[in-house]
Amino acid sequence: MLLDLAARRRVLFVGGKGGVGKTTVASAVALARARAGSRVLLISTDPAHNLGHLFGMPIGDGFTQIAPGLEACELDPEQTMDTHLAAAERTMRRLMPDHLGGEVTKHLKLARQAPGAAEAAVLERLADVVEGASQIYDLVVIDTAPSGHTVRLLSLPEVVNAWTAGLLDRQDTSQRFADAMTNLDRRRGRNDPGAEVVPRRQARASRADRDTEIREILLRRQARFTHLRHVITDHEHTAFVVVLAAERLPVLETLELEQDLTRVGAQVDALVINKRSPRDRGEFLAVRHRNEEQHVAVLTNALPQVELTQIPLLPLDVSGVAGLDPLIDLL
Secondary structure (H helix, E strand, C coil): CHHHHHHCCCEEEEEECCCCCHHHHHHHHHHHHHHCCCCEEEEECCCCCCHHHHHCCCCCCCCEEEECCEEEEECCHHHHHHHHHHHHHHHHHHHCCHHHHHHHHHHHHHHHHCCCHHHHHHHHHHHHHHHHHCCCCCEEEEECCCHHHHHHHHHHHHHHHHHHHHHHHHHHHHHHHHHHHHHHHHHHHHHCCCCCCHHHHHHHHHHHHHHHHHHHHHHHHHHHHHHHHHHHHCCCCEEEEEEECCCHHHHHHHHHHHHHHHHCCCCEEEEEEEEECCCCCCHHHHHHHHHHHHHHHHHHHHCCCCEEEEEECCCCCCCHHHHCHHHHHHC
């Protein structure tokens, strides 16, 4: 079942439509694996975090211990963006001439407002956390945002890598052009003994140092996203679990999510249908159960190879560590 799948993986993404119980399922799996003796990190990438509400404690952007062997982290998009842009500003101001300080400020202001900027910052933070977690934790469980946000997040490594590769190519072209200009200046200097080649050589050396550092920064960023891309597409060590309700729209969205994940090189390894209506608690719920069966049939016919877990509607809200016990028993 789902806990067996988690025991065989190092990274577990939990996704699906909003409001279907992703956070609850992700938390139950993480807690169960921690109780089994694994060191587990539970991460939320959803801007509307619910981990703190579920466990009844503040969690935030740092690592907070929830239970023995289990730590949790809610990635804060605003804080991540602030940290990301502050680091970029320090680097840019150190590398750029003083008279371009106004341009640096303008560029960073526009970068904050750019579409996808917050997602890119969160993705870079996630890449850092996942890479570092592999040395400390046995399992990383990632409670993702609703489906559309998740697909954009998971497709970003390829986009950012292509963008970084383009910058590196442009830098190589610029370097070749600069080298050609330097050689031309040297030839002119030989023909004109009065030419002032020393200041240009000094500027060239400064530019070389700057270009080398920029290249190192881009290569580190490329390596970080390449690693995350490898994690996402590593079917042996990474699994994707989709949580949904037995209703028409969540089922259709799940099928679209499965296709989107396939396009980015990932795959759906397990499905969890949450809050199934009982069929023996009155006529109303019995009718509801029969209607749900039709939607379940659509799902299983479309994805017959994917493991399916069905969780009944529980009588009480899930809250706190102890509140997860009934759910864990069903996984």
